[in-house]
Amino acid sequence: MHRSRLIELLAKKKAGSISLKEQFELSKWLQGNDDDKDLAAQIDELFALEYGPEHTDEEQRSKEKSWDRVMKSMHSESGDEPFLPKKRQNFTWRRIIPLAAASIVLLCVVGAGGWYWHSAREEARAAQNIVGTEKGSRSKLTLPDGSRVWLNGDSKISYGASFGKNNRELTLTGEAYFDVAGDPNHPMIIRTAAVTIRVLGTAFNVRAYPGEKTTATTLVKGKVQVSVNNKKELSYMLAPDEKLIIKNDSGLPEGTNEKRSKKESTEEITKIKIVKTDAIPAEAQWIQNKLVFTDQPLHEVANILSSWYGVSVIVQGGGDMKTRHYTGIFENQSIQSVMESLKVAGGFSYSMKNDTILIAP
Numbered sequence: 001m002h003r004s005r006l007i008e009l010l011a012k013k014k015a016g017s018i019s020l021k022e023q024f025e026l027s028k029w030l031q032g033n034d035d036d037k038d039l040a041a042q043i044d045e046l047f048a049l050e051y052g053p054e055h056t057d058e059e060q061r062s063k064e065k066s067w068d069r070v071m072k073s074m075h076s077e078s079g080d081e082p083f084l085p086k087k088r089q090n091f092t093w094r095r096i097i098p099l100a101a102a103s104i105v106l107l108c109v110v111g112a113g114g115w116y117w118h119s120a121r122e123e124a125r126a127a128q129n130i131v132g133t134e135k136g137s138r139s140k141l142t143l144p145d146g147s148r149v150w151l152n153g154d155s156k157i158s159y160g161a162s163f164g165k166n167n168r169e170l171t172l173t174g175e176a177y178f179d180v181a182g183d184p185n186h187p188m189i190i191r192t193a194a195v196t197i198r199v200l201g202t203a204f205n206v207r208a209y210p211g212e213k214t215t216a217t218t219l220v221k222g223k224v225q226v227s228v229n230n231k232k233e234l235s236y237m238l239a240p241d242e243k244l245i246i247k248n249d250s251g252l253p254e255g256t257n258e259k260r261s262k263k264e265s266t267e268e269i270t271k272i273k274i275v276k277t278d279a280i281p282a283e284a285q286w287i288q289n290k291l292v293f294t295d296q297p298l299h300e301v302a303n304i305l306s307s308w309y310g311v312s313v314i315v316q317g318g319g320d321m322k323t324r325h326y327t328g329i330f331e332n333q334s335i336q337s338v339m340e341s342l343k344v345a346g347g348f349s350y351s352m353k354n355d356t357i358l359i360a361p
Contacts, residue, residue: 006026006029006036009022009025009026010026010040013026128158128159128160128161129158129159129160129161129163130156130157130158131151131156131157131158132151132155132156132157133151133152133153133154133155133156133174134153134154134310135153135154135306135307135309135310135311136153136307136308136309136310136311137153137310138150138151138152138153138286138287138289139151140287143159143163143164143170144163144164144165145163145164145168145181145183145186145188146181147168147178147179147180147181147188148178148179149176149177149178149179150176150177150286150287151174151175151176152174152175152176152177152207152286152307152308153174153175153307153308153310154174154209154306154307155172155173155174155175155176155209155307156172156173156174157170157171157172157173157176158170158171159171164186166186167186167189168183168186168187168188168189169188169189169191170188170189170190170191171190171191171192172190172191172192172206172208173192173193173208173209173210174207174208174209174307175205175206175207175208175209175286175307176205176206177203177204177205177206177284177286177287178190178199178202178203178204178205178206179203180199180200180201180202180203180222181201182200182201183200183201184200187199187200188200190206192206192208192215193208193210193215193229193248194208194215194228194229194246194247194248194249195208195215195217195226195227195228195229195246196226196227196229197217197224197225197226197227198224198225198227199222199223199224199225200222200223201222202219202220202221202222202223202224203219203220203221203222204217204218204219204220204222204224204238205217205218205220205281205283205284206218207283209303209307210248211303212248212300212303213247213248214245214246214247214248215245215246215248216243216244216245216246216283217238217243217244218242218243218274218281218283218284219238219239219240219241219242219243220240220241220280220281220284221240222240223237223238223239224237224238225237225238226238226244226246228246228269234269236269236271238271241273241274241275241276241281242271242272242273242274243271243272243273243274243281243283244269244270244271245269245270245271245272246268246269246270247268247269249268282294282329285329286308289331289332290329290330290331291304291308291329291330291331291333291338292328292329292330293326293327293328293329294327295325295326295327296325296326296327297322297323297324297325297326298315298321298322298323298324298325298326298346298359299315299322299323301326301342302314302315302359305335305338305357309335310355311335311355311356311357312355312356312357313357313359314356314357314358314359315359316358316359316360316361317348317359317360317361321346321348321359321361324346326342326345326346328341328342328345335352335357336352339352339357348360348361349361
């Protein structure tokens with residue numbers, strides 16, 4: 001096998017992009033060439049150190065020893081001593097040329113391996129699966145690990161090609177209900193703009209629309225840990241029938257808003273016990289096609305109506321009207337029917353034009 005071909009195959013193997021045919025070619029060659037087999041094993045060790053996590057002093061010394069072992073192995077064929085610049089020696093071209101060639105080969109293997117490895121990581125990062133819904137629509141899907149997800153209107157989740165294999169991480173924008181398959185070795189990690197949720201096997205609802213003031217996590221069964229992004233000290237464990245409400249700017253990076261003390265931050269986070277009148281709390285009954293308001297101000301009701309019916313609901317008027325609270329359950333009713341009910345309860349007027357609803361005193 002030509003040296004350049006060996007370098008290419010070793011690099012592809014380290015990157016995880018080697019084909020079955022190429023793997024067979026490499027294995028067959030190494031089985032019949034012990035020197036190259038030893039070299040490949042030593043490069044494996046070196047590559048792990050070179051592209052692994054940050055090195056401790058001990059790991060750095062191990063890395064240097066690995067370099068020495070590989071260099072000695074690469075020069076063992078010539079019978080010459082490897083280059084060790086600890087004392088003055090009279091070098092000849094006979095010594096220098098094999099050393100230079102061996103060094104180039106080694107650098108090519110590690111360098112090409114790094115290139116393939118980083119390329120593979122970038123490709124994996126780019127290969128995102130994205131599932132979304134439009135305003136006024138809802139969807140249900142099953143993830144590769146068997147977990148079930150319901151997506152409310154104007155929502156999306158994204159996850160990598162390795163989801164369910166090496167990890168179970170995904171990103172959510174909007175609202176989703178999760179029924180997570182149990183896997184103790186791979187907790188599911190759900191990232192939103194404000195919080196990160198860690199779960200094993202459980203069912204819960206997350207509402208995290210970017211245009212709303214809060215992110216809410218409601219636990220139905222099991223257990224979840226909710227951490228405020230960029231504030232590691234703010235982490236909360238939820239029990240069934242508990243709801244955590246976080247102001248969206250609480251989880252943004254420092255410097256996005258004025259800095260707050262820990263006391264001020266916790267005042268923007270509310271943990272409550274919910275009262276269920278059904279097997280599923282009101283916050284998650286949308287998966288049963290029920291539109292539910294539970295003591296919510298009109299501006300929140302407007303946001304829910306917008307995503308549910310795919311319209312734009314604009315609230316005009318003073319603060320008293322906007323902060324008036326509403327409670328109700330609607331099932332399979334038109335937007336006109338819902339607006340008439342809210343009008344009677346709230347004492348306001350409204351007008352509809354195309355896909356826009358204006359609410360006024």
